[in-house]
Amino acid sequence: MKRLITSAIMALSVANASPSMAFQPESDQTIKLMIADWSSMAIDTEILNIILSTYGYKVEKVVADDTARYPGFEAGDLTIALETWQTTQNEVFSASLATGKILDMGELGPHAKEDWWYPAYMEEKCPGLPDWKALKNCAEAFSTPETAPKGRYLGAPVSWGGYDEERIKALDLPFEVVHAGTDAAMFAELKSAYERKAPIILWVYEPHWAPTVFKGSFIKFPPYESACYSDPSWGVNPKAAYDCSKPEGWIKKMAWAGGEKVWPCAYDITRKFTIDGKELGQLVYEVDVNGRSVEDVAMEWAKKNEATWRSWAACAEK
Numbered sequence: 001m002k003r004l005i006t007s008a009i010m011a012l013s014v015a016n017a018s019p020s021m022a023f024q025p026e027s028d029q030t031i032k033l034m035i036a037d038w039s040s041m042a043i044d045t046e047i048l049n050i051i052l053s054t055y056g057y058k059v060e061k062v063v064a065d066d067t068a069r070y071p072g073f074e075a076g077d078l079t080i081a082l083e084t085w086q087t088t089q090n091e092v093f094s095a096s097l098a099t100g101k102i103l104d105m106g107e108l109g110p111h112a113k114e115d116w117w118y119p120a121y122m123e124e125k126c127p128g129l130p131d132w133k134a135l136k137n138c139a140e141a142f143s144t145p146e147t148a149p150k151g152r153y154l155g156a157p158v159s160w161g162g163y164d165e166e167r168i169k170a171l172d173l174p175f176e177v178v179h180a181g182t183d184a185a186m187f188a189e190l191k192s193a194y195e196r197k198a199p200i201i202l203w204v205y206e207p208h209w210a211p212t213v214f215k216g217s218f219i220k221f222p223p224y225e226s227a228c229y230s231d232p233s234w235g236v237n238p239k240a241a242y243d244c245s246k247p248e249g250w251i252k253k254m255a256w257a258g259g260e261k262v263w264p265c266a267y268d269i270t271r272k273f274t275i276d277g278k279e280l281g282q283l284v285y286e287v288d289v290n291g292r293s294v295e296d297v298a299m300e301w302a303k304k305n306e307a308t309w310r311s312w313a314a315c316a317e318k
Contacts, residue, residue: 023056023318033060037182040280044082052213079259086249087114088162104225119197119216130217133309136174139209148177150174150175154202160203222243224246283298283301300306
């Protein structure tokens with residue numbers, strides 16, 4: 001895990017009212033906010049950092065691997081995460097929750113969807129899309145010299161999980177997965193390909209700016225059911241699991257259970273913290289496309305929405 005020490009000075013610039021100055025945090029121990037390698041989580045976590053720092057909490061942002069985060073939370077090395085996606089984290093999140101060492105802090109707000117996505121211009125080269133079966137007959141249209149005659153699927157960073165290699169094998173798709181090194185690199189490649197109308201099929205997720213800026217569609221795989229991931233006999237391939245789409249659903253906040261007694265007000269603020277999916281996608285656009293810093297975008301949001309986040313912090317405004 002990488003640690004990013006964040007000063008409260010920037011956060012305090014937004015706090016001109018006196019009630020936050022009168023509040024005394026329950027502990028001077030440091031709250032460790034997890035961030036991962038995608039922009040939306042960096043932004044909403046920085047917003048929470050601003051809010052908590054405004055009320056005098058000591059806050060540290062810690063970079064952690066998405067799927068490998070759970071031992072850190074169970075041990076108290078990480079305190080709060082604002083994004084846990086049902087699409088890829090449902091099983092490990094549920095297992096960690098069963099230990100009693102982490103807390104489900106409620107939904108962040110957006111509906112999560114992530115799966116294979118292609119630009120609309122690829123439908124001319126691959127008739128039958130978005131039906132997944134069309135990929136069996138036109139994989140070469142998505143190929144590169146490195147993968148030909150197989151198609152190239154640009155996957156997310158390995159740490160995100162997602163079972164794409166397993167999905168390809170289970171559905172007998174003539175594709176190879178090439179994982180992007182970072183979230184930013186993945187969408188930079190999409191932007192470049194789209195501008196050139198070059199072949200591409202890749203992992204896209206919502207909330208995000210890409211599905212609204214670029215015209216395209218998600219592949220329609222067999223609909224997800226929980227048995228798809230656990231029971232090989234389920235689905236179109238009776239000998240393999242993962243022969244379906246990724247699940248859709250919530251994005252939840254989570255926290256170290258032991259922190260509830262240490263920072264009860266901070267936990268109350270976190271439970272009340274929500275943000276609209278479309279709005280979050282616009283904030284990500286400002287960072288990813290317009291090149292603004294996460295800190296600048298988060299601070300602008302905090303200044304514009306001060307009445308909203310102060311209502312979340314009633315415990316600190318008394």
